[in-house]
Amino acid sequence: MKEAAPLPAAPATPGPAKGAFSARRRLPLRALLLVLGGTLAVALLLGWAGGYSYRDLRETAPPGPLSIPSRKERREIGRLERRIAAQAPAGVHIVVDTLGNRLALKKGDRVLREAVCSTGTGGVLEDPATGRRWVFDTPRGVHQVLAKKKDPVWNKPDWAFVEEGLPIPKDPRERMDDYSLGDYALSLGDGYLIHGTLYQRLLGRSVTHGCVRLGDADLEAVYQATPMGAWVFIY
Amino acid sequence: MWRPLLLLLLLLAAPATASGGRTVSLEAELEAARGRELYLLLDARGRWVDLKASGLLLRRFPVESALFGSPRLGGGDDVWPALSFRLVSELPEPERPKIPIQAPGAPEDRSGQPGLGKPVTEADLSGVPTHYRLRFEPALDLSILGEAGGEDLPGRLWRLRHRLMEGWAALAHRLLAEPVPPRVVLVMRPEEARRLFVALSPGARMVVRW
Numbered sequence: 001m002k003e004a005a006p007l008p009a010a011p012a013t014p015g016p017a018k019g020a021f022s023a024r025r026r027l028p029l030r031a032l033l034l035v036l037g038g039t040l041a042v043a044l045l046l047g048w049a050g051g052y053s054y055r056d057l058r059e060t061a062p063p064g065p066l067s068i069p070s071r072k073e074r075r076e077i078g079r080l081e082r083r084i085a086a087q088a089p090a091g092v093h094i095v096v097d098t099l100g101n102r103l104a105l106k107k108g109d110r111v112l113r114e115a116v117c118s119t120g121t122g123g124v125l126e127d128p129a130t131g132r133r134w135v136f137d138t139p140r141g142v143h144q145v146l147a148k149k150k151d152p153v154w155n156k157p158d159w160a161f162v163e164e165g166l167p168i169p170k171d172p173r174e175r176m177d178d179y180s181l182g183d184y185a186l187s188l189g190d191g192y193l194i195h196g197t198l199y200q201r202l203l204g205r206s207v208t209h210g211c212v213r214l215g216d217a218d219l220e221a222v223y224q225a226t227p228m229g230a231w232v233f234i235y
Numbered sequence: 236m237w238r239p240l241l242l243l244l245l246l247l248a249a250p251a252t253a254s255g256g257r258t259v260s261l262e263a264e265l266e267a268a269r270g271r272e273l274y275l276l277l278d279a280r281g282r283w284v285d286l287k288a289s290g291l292l293l294r295r296f297p298v299e300s301a302l303f304g305s306p307r308l309g310g311g312d313d314v315w316p317a318l319s320f321r322l323v324s325e326l327p328e329p330e331r332p333k334i335p336i337q338a339p340g341a342p343e344d345r346s347g348q349p350g351l352g353k354p355v356t357e358a359d360l361s362g363v364p365t366h367y368r369l370r371f372e373p374a375l376d377l378s379i380l381g382e383a384g385g386e387d388l389p390g391r392l393w394r395l396r397h398r399l400m401e402g403w404a405a406l407a408h409r410l411l412a413e414p415v416p417p418r419v420v421l422v423m424r425p426e427e428a429r430r431l432f433v434a435l436s437p438g439a440r441m442v443v444r445w
Binding site for chain 2: 043047051056062063073077083093124125136141162163164235
């Protein structure tokens with residue numbers, strides 16, 4: 001059998017040059033990059049132009065005209081400063097730092113006593129039966145001592161039973177607790193108290209249901225020194 | 236002969252303060268001090284922010300640097316819109332631990348509940364933002380940047396992002412014919428920024444002390 005002659009090689013057909021092909025592919029890519037870059041540049045330009053120019057706060061001016069204070073204005077400024085200072089309590093008052101769990105007993109600018117206290121957990125308790133919800137924050141703001149009690153008896157609210165997994169009693173006598181609050185209590189209203197604690201080890205920590213707890217000696221000093229109606233600042 | 240010269244010297248020596256501004260600012264603070272609420276007092280020279288109540292200083296938050304921004308478009312000037320403001324931003328609800336319900340009859344736990352009652356430390360405030368923006372009325376934006384030792388990387392990124400966003404937002408306001416509020420930027424230490432955030436209450440008043 002005769003061997004078949006090899007087929008002649010097909011003539012090379014003229015195709016697109018490699019460079020031309022790449023250029024054609026690169027063209028839409030370039031256009032895309034150009035559009036994207038342009039959009040970004042416009043966005044940045046708009047962001048810059050539409051934005052703010054900043055200067056040092058000291059270079060600012062209050063509303064109204066600038067002027068050298070006259071003697072009358074200086075007197076008015078002095079009078080206003082005195083009136084602001086007069087708003088601060090001159091007598092005994094209490095300042096509570098809830099973040100640092102510190103209480104300061106003060107008279108005017110003078111600190112009479114500093115104490116470690118416990119304030120609210122900031123936690124939340126939910127009653128699975130009723131869906132009621134309590135948030136245990138120590139209320140920040142300005143309060144007054146509305147009542148003072150020696151050997152206080154705690155009328156336990158519903159949440160105290162819910163937290164202990166106990167049914168809420170129908171008999172009010174079952175709510176009475178004469179040992180948890182310590183020897184003294186100062187009421188700030190709405191059920192919030194400054195009182196003693198069984199948990200002395202936890203002073204300095206945020207563990208309460210919103211009340212401010214103090215150690216025995218500090219509580220006695222605060223109770224003795226603080227008159228009714230004294231201001232309590234909680235922040 | 237000396238009298239006019241002395242008068243002139245006195246006039247030159249007197250600081251060209253805004254006496255009207257000082258009076259207005261003190262009147263605003265007096266009103267705030269009379270109210271039964273905590274309020275903020277921002278030093279117009281940008282040295283501190285005070286938390287006060289009834290004129291009593293409760294805590295001072297030192298400021299490391301302070302800037303006043305006015306809109307670039309529309310020829311913003313460096314004049315405060317007012318000296319007494321109300322916070323209108325909604326503050327995010329903090330993460331609250333859930334109090335576990337004890338099993339009935341279980342012995343009373345006097346050591347405190349697990350997960351609760353730890354001493355408050357800087358680490359406990361790690362969830363509190365160091366960079367945030369507060370909106371006040373009359374219209375004023377206050378940006379707090381809690382940055383240790385000047386501009387750190389998160390601060391730069393925050394700033395870059397917010398500078399662009401504030402620019403676009405301002406443009407959008409302009410297109411809608413809404414006023415663009417001036418902006419105050421306070422840089423303070425991160426822990427101070429966090430503590431200031433915690434001290435804020437909804438609707439809090441801020442007075443600028445001139």
